[in-house]
Amino acid sequence: MAVARSFTIRVPATSANIGPGFDVVGLSLSLHLSLTVNLTPSAEKSTPVISYSGEGAHEVPLDVYKNLTTRVALYVLRCHGISTFPSHLTLHAHNEIPFGRGLGSSGAAVIAGVLLGNELGDLNLSTERMLDFALMVERHPDNVTAALVGGFVGSYLRELGKDATDAASVPLSEVLPEYPPNAGEEWGRDPPQPPTGIGHYVRFSWSSSIKAVAIIPRFELSTAKARDVLPATYTRKDLVFNMQRLAVLTTALGQTPPDADLIYEAMKDRVHQPYRMTLVPGLREVTSRITPATHAGLLGICLSGAGPTILALATGGYEEIAEDARKLFAVEGVQVDWKVLSVCGGSVVDRTDP
Numbered sequence: 001m002a003v004a005r006s007f008t009i010r011v012p013a014t015s016a017n018i019g020p021g022f023d024v025v026g027l028s029l030s031l032h033l034s035l036t037v038n039l040t041p042s043a044e045k046s047t048p049v050i051s052y053s054g055e056g057a058h059e060v061p062l063d064v065y066k067n068l069t070t071r072v073a074l075y076v077l078r079c080h081g082i083s084t085f086p087s088h089l090t091l092h093a094h095n096e097i098p099f100g101r102g103l104g105s106s107g108a109a110v111i112a113g114v115l116l117g118n119e120l121g122d123l124n125l126s127t128e129r130m131l132d133f134a135l136m137v138e139r140h141p142d143n144v145t146a147a148l149v150g151g152f153v154g155s156y157l158r159e160l161g162k163d164a165t166d167a168a169s170v171p172l173s174e175v176l177p178e179y180p181p182n183a184g185e186e187w188g189r190d191p192p193q194p195p196t197g198i199g200h201y202v203r204f205s206w207s208s209s210i211k212a213v214a215i216i217p218r219f220e221l222s223t224a225k226a227r228d229v230l231p232a233t234y235t236r237k238d239l240v241f242n243m244q245r246l247a248v249l250t251t252a253l254g255q256t257p258p259d260a261d262l263i264y265e266a267m268k269d270r271v272h273q274p275y276r277m278t279l280v281p282g283l284r285e286v287t288s289r290i291t292p293a294t295h296a297g298l299l300g301i302c303l304s305g306a307g308p309t310i311l312a313l314a315t316g317g318y319e320e321i322a323e324d325a326r327k328l329f330a331v332e333g334v335q336v337d338w339k340v341l342s343v344c345g346g347s348v349v350d351r352t353d354p
């Protein structure tokens, strides 16, 4: 019988897009989802026990076949011929990442699940292969890549051949079935294996003088809803507008001292933010009235991920930026919390002997 063991998994929050980098760039931020995992292998069968504290504790399912992290872990295990969780598994999740606010809570839950499956199955997967699994669940690479590898990261999805495209396009319900088979039954169809090498990434430099002020409205906006308002096609003018800015931004945020004139303009966007204004009352006012001219230290300001959080990158003046944003949101009837965050490293698994 396998020996008892315990380990922890720590995954950071992320902010995707940073203005013009829609579905391309992500930044890992110093709020974490932490899992403490204990295994006491035994001949007796038992269902894993999950407990949860922190953000989302009142709404997150504690059933392993419904919880996003454990469903992803089971998907990874099933793809390696392991159809059940080990017996006597307990998991405690402590979460600092608010749900549905544009700070990558779902991406963190998915990465935690991939890392959990990798550990429980002793699979020794490479970072690239873990990314393939994550991309079968969260199909845009910006949050999951930054959550896994950390830092300021750009990524693309490889163009897949027909078979691999079909494999990567199966409905989420097949990747993550919600219910286990009845006692004595098998799962039925094998889970869809991810094609190899779906996502590719590069880490950009990041100036350590820059912090991120997250201004977090007290309402949730699901990523699905915030993607539904986006158009299917764009004009060449708008695409060139974004590409010009993104090319400059990826280098400008690594320079010390950072150039506010360059960065403020380079964080503007015409691909997603304008369409999401209707979903985030106050977005237009906050992003247009808080500028380097009005707020010393501000470099640039944008919607974080799919929103509703607004991310201000700055080298100082954090409280003034956040409080002024709070007042502008209040005019629209939106209450906010704010935090000053650092750009941090990626996910970490800490194995401890019991």
Ligand SMILES: Nc1ncnc2c1ncn2[C@@H]1O[C@H](COP(=O)(O)OP(=O)(O)OP(=O)(O)O)[C@@H](O)[C@H]1O
Residues within 6 Å of the ligand: 014, 016, 033, 056, 060, 061, 067, 068, 069, 093, 095, 098, 099, 100, 101, 102, 103, 104, 105, 106, 107, 109, 143, 221, 222, 223, 224, 304, 305, 306, 307
């Ligand atoms: N730790 C977690 N455990 C289980 N489920 C989670 C966890 N974190 C997030 N989720 C699920 O993900 C949903 C939020 O995902 P969504 O993609 O809408 O927003 P987000 O990831 O917070 O924002 P964004 O993708 O814009 O950064 C939650 O409502 C919940 O269902």
Ligand SMILES: N[C@@H](CCO)C(=O)O
Residues within 6 Å of the ligand: 016, 017, 022, 023, 024, 140, 142, 143, 223, 226, 227, 272, 305, 306
């Ligand atoms: N790039 C994604 C991030 C949200 O998870 C979006 O803006 O919809």
